[in-house]
Amino acid sequence: MSGIYIHIPFCRKACIYCDFHFSTQLEYKEKMVQAICKEIELQKDYAGGEAVESIYFGGGTPSVLSNEELNAILNSVTKDHIVSEKVEITLEANPDDLTEERIKEFKQAGINRLSIGIQSFDEEELKWMNRSHTVDQSVACVKAAQNKGFDNITIDLIYGSKFQDINKWKNNLQKAFDLNVQHISAYNLTIESKTVLGNWFGKGIEPAVNDEFSQQCFEWLMEETERKGFIQYEISNFGTNHHFAVHNSNYWKGNKYIGIGPSAHSYDGKNRQWNIANNPQYIKSIESGIVPFEKEELSINDQYNEYLLTRLRTMWGVDLNYIEKQFGEKYLNSFLENTKEYISNGEMVKNNSVYTLTKKGKLLADRISSELFEEN
Numbered sequence: 001m002s003g004i005y006i007h008i009p010f011c012r013k014a015c016i017y018c019d020f021h022f023s024t025q026l027e028y029k030e031k032m033v034q035a036i037c038k039e040i041e042l043q044k045d046y047a048g049g050e051a052v053e054s055i056y057f058g059g060g061t062p063s064v065l066s067n068e069e070l071n072a073i074l075n076s077v078t079k080d081h082i083v084s085e086k087v088e089i090t091l092e093a094n095p096d097d098l099t100e101e102r103i104k105e106f107k108q109a110g111i112n113r114l115s116i117g118i119q120s121f122d123e124e125e126l127k128w129m130n131r132s133h134t135v136d137q138s139v140a141c142v143k144a145a146q147n148k149g150f151d152n153i154t155i156d157l158i159y160g161s162k163f164q165d166i167n168k169w170k171n172n173l174q175k176a177f178d179l180n181v182q183h184i185s186a187y188n189l190t191i192e193s194k195t196v197l198g199n200w201f202g203k204g205i206e207p208a209v210n211d212e213f214s215q216q217c218f219e220w221l222m223e224e225t226e227r228k229g230f231i232q233y234e235i236s237n238f239g240t241n242h243h244f245a246v247h248n249s250n251y252w253k254g255n256k257y258i259g260i261g262p263s264a265h266s267y268d269g270k271n272r273q274w275n276i277a278n279n280p281q282y283i284k285s286i287e288s289g290i291v292p293f294e295k296e297e298l299s300i301n302d303q304y305n306e307y308l309l310t311r312l313r314t315m316w317g318v319d320l321n322y323i324e325k326q327f328g329e330k331y332l333n334s335f336l337e338n339t340k341e342y343i344s345n346g347e348m349v350k351n352n353s354v355y356t357l358t359k360k361g362k363l364l365a366d367r368i369s370s371e372l373f374e375e376n
């Protein structure tokens with residue numbers, strides 16, 4: 001069981017908050033697609049020949065790919081990898097790219113899960129974010145995709161910006177429910193340093209994100225999604241009827257994945273590696289037959305810490321049996337000792353051998369997992 005992540009490092013416009021690797025110079029697109037196809041071949045043995053269960057086109061904005069480019073990449077995957085029959089194929093798309101014609105092409109290409117970057121249903125906020133679409137386009141593209149038979153749609157939303165108050169956030173969420181999508185990802189706005197927003201913040205033009213307000217939004221998000229029948233299977237991810245992302249769940253369960261394209265990360269169970277985050281340098285290196293990456297071997301402590309960090313964010317939780325088998329008694333005892341406090345103050349619950357965060361604990365997920373980390 002493995003997954004393939006394909007990073008498409010192009011966007012038509014730069015969103016003010018985004019620090020993912022991308023360029024707005026689309027003239028490299030053709031060469032990039034050729035390089036991506038070549039890297040798919042070069043990396044064919046990375047996951048030890050395990051069947052590919054998920055293919056994820058992330059970005060950037062993968063919906064900038066032409067139909068031919070998308071099909072060329074998918075053909076490379078099926079040529080060089082064993083792809084499971086029931087593979088999940090996700091494409092991140094921006095609403096302004098999702099015309100009826102393009103939706104049809106995506107469906108024909110085999111995309112069976114659309115991840116639509118809606119972010120907000122407030123026109124003013126979208127403009128501030130420098131998004132390239134309107135609220136009407138968001139609503140129309142979801143309906144068009146549903147009409148063309150997409151039955152696994154997820155949308156991204158962001159909460160906590162200065163444009164929102166709790167009623168606006170409630171309204172955003174209600175609009176998402178009204179669209180009858182199967183899955184919602186909702187992220188707290190973070191101000192990253194190398195972004196326009198980070199720059200404004202540094203100059204004092206932009207206020208910090210108000211933690212108390214973000215917490216209020218997150219509490220409403222957890223309660224309201226639950227009322228509407230969504231399951232919070234990861235801190236920021238909510239799915240109905242088991243429409244959980246196969247691809248992202250693989251990350252959280254510690255399965256292997258191959259990351260293709262500039263800045264993409266790969267994991268083989270023990271090592272993590274990440275490709276260079278520079279489009280021309282990536283293309284040049286791949287053309288000469290070399291994947292340009294840096295690599296880190298994870299120590300036992302790193303593996304344990306990652307296990308806690310990822311699993312505590314999910315409904316699958318941390319399993320004592322896994323800790324004992326994988327890491328040994330020392331780690332087990334330390335976990336048992338250090339979690340007593342969270343159990344007694346209602347931030348964690350124990351169900352047989354599995355520990356998960358309660359709603360109260362989820363508000364402090366990052367702090368709790370870092371307090372449980374073993375020092376290197």
Ligand SMILES: C[S@@+](CC[C@H](N)C(=O)[O-])C[C@H]1O[C@@H](n2cnc3c(N)ncnc32)[C@H](O)[C@@H]1O
Pocket residue numbers: 015017018019020058059060061062092093094116117118119156157158187188189190191192
């Ligand atoms: C790789 S991006 C998706 C890109 C997609 N082309 C788009 O623009 O919608 C994945 C998601 O992460 C979220 N995100 C990115 N930067 C963020 C930030 N600084 N704070 C909060 N959420 C962020 C957004 O919801 C975004 O849709």
